[in-house]
Amino acid sequence: MLDLSFTSPDASIWRYVVSSAGKFVEVGLMILRPEELIIKAMDPSRTALIEFIMPKESFEEYNVSEERTIQLNFEELGKVLRSAEKDDRLTVELEAATIKIGFERRGIVRTFTLPLHTEAGLEEIPELNIEYANMFKVRGEIFYDALSSIEDMGDVLKIGGDKNVLKLSSVSDLGEAEVELSLEKGVLEEAEVGNPGFTSSYTMEFFTYVKRPIKAAEYVILRVDTDLPAFLELTYPQGSKLKYYVAPRTE
Amino acid sequence: MLCLSDVFKTYVYYLRKAVYLLGYVMELKILVEAFNQLEKITSRTQITNVVVNVLKNTPKEIVDKVVYLLQGVLWPDWKGLPELGVGEKYLIKAIAKATGSSEEEVEKTYKTSGDLGKTAEMLKMRKSAGGLTKFLSSSTGRAGLTVEKVYDTLAKIALTTGEGSRDLKINLIAGLLTEATPSEAKFIVRFLEGRLRLGLGEATILDALAIVFGGSQAYRPIVERAYNIRADLGSIARLIAYEGIKSIENIKPEVGIPIKPMLAERLDNPEEILSKVGGKALVEFKYDGERGQIHKKDDTVYIFSRRLENITHQYPDVVEMVRTHVLSNEAILEGEIVATDPETGELRPFQELMHRKRKYDIHEVIKEIPVKVFLFDILYNEGEDLTTKPIAYRREVLKKVVKESEDFRIADYIITEDPQELEKFFLYCIENGGEGVVVKALHSNAIYQAGARGWLWIKYKRDYKSEMIDTVDLVVVGAFAGRGKRGGKWGTLLMAAYDKKTDTFKTVCKLGTGFTDKDLEEITEMLKPITLSHKHPRVDSDIEPDIWVIPQYVAEVLGAELTLSPLHTCCKGAVKKDAGISIRFPRFIKWRPDKKPEDATTTDELLEMYRRQLKKVEESPTP
Numbered sequence: 001m002l003d004l005s006f007t008s009p010d011a012s013i014w015r016y017v018v019s020s021a022g023k024f025v026e027v028g029l030m031i032l033r034p035e036e037l038i039i040k041a042m043d044p045s046r047t048a049l050i051e052f053i054m055p056k057e058s059f060e061e062y063n064v065s066e067e068r069t070i071q072l073n074f075e076e077l078g079k080v081l082r083s084a085e086k087d088d089r090l091t092v093e094l095e096a097a098t099i100k101i102g103f104e105r106r107g108i109v110r111t112f113t114l115p116l117h118t119e120a121g122l123e124e125i126p127e128l129n130i131e132y133a134n135m136f137k138v139r140g141e142i143f144y145d146a147l148s149s150i151e152d153m154g155d156v157l158k159i160g161g162d163k164n165v166l167k168l169s170s171v172s173d174l175g176e177a178e179v180e181l182s183l184e185k186g187v188l189e190e191a192e193v194g195n196p197g198f199t200s201s202y203t204m205e206f207f208t209y210v211k212r213p214i215k216a217a218e219y220v221i222l223r224v225d226t227d228l229p230a231f232l233e234l235t236y237p238q239g240s241k242l243k244y245y246v247a248p249r250t251e
Numbered sequence: 252m253l254c255l256s257d258v259f260k261t262y263v264y265y266l267r268k269a270v271y272l273l274g275y276v277m278e279l280k281i282l283v284e285a286f287n288q289l290e291k292i293t294s295r296t297q298i299t300n301v302v303v304n305v306l307k308n309t310p311k312e313i314v315d316k317v318v319y320l321l322q323g324v325l326w327p328d329w330k331g332l333p334e335l336g337v338g339e340k341y342l343i344k345a346i347a348k349a350t351g352s353s354e355e356e357v358e359k360t361y362k363t364s365g366d367l368g369k370t371a372e373m374l375k376m377r378k379s380a381g382g383l384t385k386f387l388s389s390s391t392g393r394a395g396l397t398v399e400k401v402y403d404t405l406a407k408i409a410l411t412t413g414e415g416s417r418d419l420k421i422n423l424i425a426g427l428l429t430e431a432t433p434s435e436a437k438f439i440v441r442f443l444e445g446r447l448r449l450g451l452g453e454a455t456i457l458d459a460l461a462i463v464f465g466g467s468q469a470y471r472p473i474v475e476r477a478y479n480i481r482a483d484l485g486s487i488a489r490l491i492a493y494e495g496i497k498s499i500e501n502i503k504p505e506v507g508i509p510i511k512p513m514l515a516e517r518l519d520n521p522e523e524i525l526s527k528v529g530g531k532a533l534v535e536f537k538y539d540g541e542r543g544q545i546h547k548k549d550d551t552v553y554i555f556s557r558r559l560e561n562i563t564h565q566y567p568d569v570v571e572m573v574r575t576h577v578l579s580n581e582a583i584l585e586g587e588i589v590a591t592d593p594e595t596g597e598l599r600p601f602q603e604l605m606h607r608k609r610k611y612d613i614h615e616v617i618k619e620i621p622v623k624v625f626l627f628d629i630l631y632n633e634g635e636d637l638t639t640k641p642i643a644y645r646r647e648v649l650k651k652v653v654k655e656s657e658d659f660r661i662a663d664y665i666i667t668e669d670p671q672e673l674e675k676f677f678l679y680c681i682e683n684g685g686e687g688v689v690v691k692a693l694h695s696n697a698i699y700q701a702g703a704r705g706w707l708w709i710k711y712k713r714d715y716k717s718e719m720i721d722t723v724d725l726v727v728v729g730a731f732a733g734r735g736k737r738g739g740k741w742g743t744l745l746m747a748a749y750d751k752k753t754d755t756f757k758t759v760c761k762l763g764t765g766f767t768d769k770d771l772e773e774i775t776e777m778l779k780p781i782t783l784s785h786k787h788p789r790v791d792s793d794i795e796p797d798i799w800v801i802p803q804y805v806a807e808v809l810g811a812e813l814t815l816s817p818l819h820t821c822c823k824g825a826v827k828k829d830a831g832i833s834i835r836f837p838r839f840i841k842w843r844p845d846k847k848p849e850d851a852t853t854t855d856e857l858l859e860m861y862r863r864q865l866k867k868v869e870e871s872p873t874p
Binding site (some may be wrong): 023024025041042043046047048049128130156203228229247248249 | 418
């Protein structure tokens with residue numbers, strides 16, 4: 001019996017999100033509610049939390065009448081989604097014990113059926129509720145370029161800022177690389193800095209994991225402060241959002 | 252002011268505490284406190300008390316897991332599941348992640364402390380990264396890591412393989428270390444490294460199980476026997492915890508769970524050996540192979556090594572033999588798996604079996620190194636525990652259960668009470684590729700003492716061996732018909748040394764290894780014109796080959812060692828009464844057409860070589 005189904009007009013974003021999450025966590029949750037679909041996962045070392053929210057409106061079809069939570073294996077799902085491209089339509093059908101994933105490209109439909117993992121013992125992934133004094137809004141591609149230009153320099157990403165300026169830097173024995181994004185030069189879309197001179201460090205690897213979703217995002221909203229988790233909110237054209245927290249390093 | 256979320260946190264905290272108190276879960280800190288104590292004490296009694304205390308605080312649902320963790324393992328080796336063995340580099344990465352340190356910093360601390368466990372503890376003390384945990388809104392008065400969670404995560408780490416497993420393992424470890432207290436982190440890292448360093452022996456855990464579940468150490472023999480019959484201490488502990496100590500009093504072997512093997516004492520004097528076993532004895536050929544405990548249940552077969560490792564995958568051919576030749580549905584048998592020469596069927600040394608350890612192409616290796624199985628005991632048959640039965644009865648069952656073939660049969664043996672006969676059989680075994688003999692008591696109390704070394708079985712092995720360094724040149728004096736692929740050809744040659752004093756050729760060995768197919772074709776042609784219907788007058792032999800030949804051809808031969816033999820006439824009586832000198836595992840190198848038979852190696856030269864190379868044999872652990 002068909003329990004619920006939905007169709008998404010852009011399969012590629014699913015691919016990016018699932019492959020990004022699969023880099024640091026094996027399994028996560030898919031929470032299906034009548035009004036939205038959420039994919040959520042926290043890595044075992046509790047350094048990063050990812051939450052992908054798609055409102056009902058972002059789907060072409062969305063038939064979910066009651067809330068249901070299932071466990072997702074990112075590795076298995078990632079293999080299926082590997083061939084997904086932009087403009088592929090993604091159809092997901094959930095039955096009692098299986099999840100059926102179909103891609104439609106130029107009228108050709110490919111369907112994959114995977115077993116659904118047991119829902120028993122699902123560990124709840126907690127919510128984070130942090131107030132930030134600083135916020136920066138930047139286009140996804142620009143943030144992607146900024147990260148790409150410094151990621152190879154070192155293992156640590158330092159984020160700091162002053163009024164209207166966001167600084168990303170990476171330091172190692174090799175040297176130092178820094179990128180400055182400012183409102184004045186039109187690189188930042190918005191900036192609110194309540195704590196000028198703030199600085200905080202993060203493991204670079206956790207930012208590298210989500211580079212593809214960052215590139216695909218319309219905007220990246222970064223909330224950050226001294227010794228607080230970095231919080232990235234990525235927005236997509238159909239109204240979907242990816243929320244991503246990375247814990248700070250304590251030096 | 253107390254807000255609503257604080258009230259909720261307090262509620263969750265006490266709820267979790269209540270669950271602990273009800274005994275469903277066990278906090279890791281109980282185990283870690285015990286580990287800390289065990290590090291500081293050496294007295295066996297004190298160590299036992301600490302383990303007793305741990306087991307008393309262990310809910311029965313997880314007693315098996317706690318026992319495994321005390322043993323420093325995740326499961327018994329014989330299960331063939333992956334071991335943890337997490338490399339230093341992984342651990343350094345995980346510690347860095349969990350403590351918010353750089354890898355350089357971890358390495359620096361490691362250099363100072365010399366102990367990764369200690370390093371994790373120090374860094375956890377210095378820094379408390381905690382990941383996102385401390386920012387979680389619904390987190391919760393965490394009551395700490397539980398033994399179950401740690402065990403399950405460690406199991407997951409061990410079982411994770413394939414693409415991406417490296418990062419996942421690091422993340423899982425980092426996850427545990429993030430939640431752990433500094434002390435817990437120390438032991439988690441040591442466990443992952445396989446270096447728990449508790450100095451805790453199995454004997455102590457057996458004592459503690461007897462005390463906790465039996466009420467006294469007097470129950471130790473019952474627990475120990477159960478463990479010897481089913482070599483899985485975790486499952487024994489679980490059984491006692493659920494069903495009481497009485498449940499294991501008459502525990503039977505179970506197909507699929509190895510039995511600890513009975514071991515033999517060692518003596519070097521045939522008279523003393525026979526006297527120790529009570530006179531009449533079963534004397535078995537001690538093959539130079541791998542001792543295998545063979546379990547069969549319908550078509551499922553497991554083979555366990557002497558060290559209880561699951562070696563089934565190394566012997567798919569033996570698995571097939573068991574399916575065909577063991578007539579019972581359920582049985583546990585013991586035998587020696589011995590490498591053989593694929594051409595001649597002769598036994599080869601144990602070292603040849605090393606090729607079987609290969610994990611791929613095993614079906615190729617089977618052809619290159621075929622094996623034979625020589626059975627010597629049966630411990631369980633169709634629901635009957637035979638370990639408590641005397642050997643004579645077990646042998647009767649073994650004979651009924653096994654449909655013997657050339658490759659799968661009961662080990663050669665004699666029954667004797669005569670020391671000379673024992674000695675003669677011993678020399679025969681050595682010469683034919685064996686290590687010696689195992690002498691087994693035949694009286695009614697001669698049960699199978701699982702896991703024990705005792706005087707019911709006594710091994711009689713060589714004290715000395717004379718390794719062969721140089722080749723020798725020997726003369727062909729006879730030949731044996733080949734079998735199998737060598738049918739219709741002379742597959743094995745009877746070789747002799749020259750005795751100058753008597754001007755005769757005295758036999759040294761049978762030579763069947765080292766020939767190419769072309770060599771074998773040539774031999775048949777070479778021997779045709781010199782074949783005799785009787786022994787040549789200058790040949791001195793106690794062995795009767797299929798054909799005799801005129802001593803004419805000389806071959807260069809190399810062997811593993813020179814050994815004493817009751818069958819060969821070379822130097823007979825020179826070293827030991829009724830024993831000559833022979834070559835163990837002889838191999839053909841090449842023909843020596845430049846040499847006449849009288850130019851062959853002399854018997855005196857062989858005697859000199861034997862004495863010169865004689866060295867004490869180092870004791871091997873095999874019984």
